[in-house]
């Protein structure tokens with residue numbers, strides 16, 4: 029709580045991720061509405077955000093920067109360079125910059141300013157929109173321990189946070205960044221299977237999604253290795269081992285590993301581009 033107390037946070041870009049963070053921070057009681065400012069290029073978007081969360085909204089990025097100590101850069105990676113150029117001169121040494129832009133390195137942001145600039149890079153994922161995200165945070169060259177704590181407190185409002193070195197951001201992108209899409213496929217396939225076995229679509233989808241959610245919570249809450257948990261539900265000669273045998277024959281485990289590897293490699297390529 030203390031790291032954010034009395035600080036003003038400006039969201040540069042109030043789209044999906046910006047709004048998720050605003051909502052999460054307010055819902056978790058980590059900040060008061062008067063601590064938050066949002067900017068965007070769209071007036072109607074700002075109006076909607078102001079009405080929904082009773083926070084200050086400003087169309088001018090530079091003006092927002094002068095009113096805040098923490099800046100959350102939540103614009104698309106394609107417009108990041110243009111936004112950083114605009115902010116040059118307005119960003120001072122005592123500002124902390126938190127960037128969620130996929131593929132944009134902290135060194136890229138630091139290089140846009142003439143003074144040493146404190147930057148923390150964060151890779152959140154889509155479930156942040158329902159306050160159940162997984163975010164990895166990595167410091168830039170000038171970020172301090174307190175800066176990381178600020179980033180942690182902000183992103184814990186929309187889910188779980190891990191600390192990593194920036195060189196692992198592509199691996200995070202391949203695992204938790206792209207991961208929700210893999211799991212949507214798993215849920216859809218399980219639901220299809222339920223329908224094939226005679227269940228209604230609604231019932232099958234609910235059972236599939238809740239099963240994924242429940243299994244994930246068991247891993248997180250017990251701290252047990254997933255293999256141990258799997259063993260406890262696999263009785264000798266039972267139904268589960270029959271299903272697992274089919275998954276092993278089809279190379280399910282290896283396929284998921286290859287998917288994460290391919291997405292990580294692609295993230296590396298895009299970062300270089």
Ligand SMILES: NC(=O)c1ccc[n+]([C@@H]2O[C@H](COP(=O)([O-])OP(=O)(O)OC[C@H]3O[C@@H](n4cnc5c(N)ncnc54)[C@H](OP(=O)(O)O)[C@@H]3O)[C@@H](O)[C@H]2O)c1
Nearest residue numbers: 041043044045068069102103104105128129130152153154
């Ligand atoms: N959504 C996710 O699940 C997710 C996950 C991981 C990382 N991220 C990262 O989060 C960042 C934002 O993603 P998003 O999904 O929230 O995108 P988004 O919904 O498009 O939000 C970005 C907002 O910024 C506005 N904008 C554009 N140019 C601007 C400028 N110069 N100044 C201020 N605002 C400006 C956009 O307006 P227009 O629409 O009119 O351009 C839009 O409302 C991206 O860098 C992305 O890589 C998102």
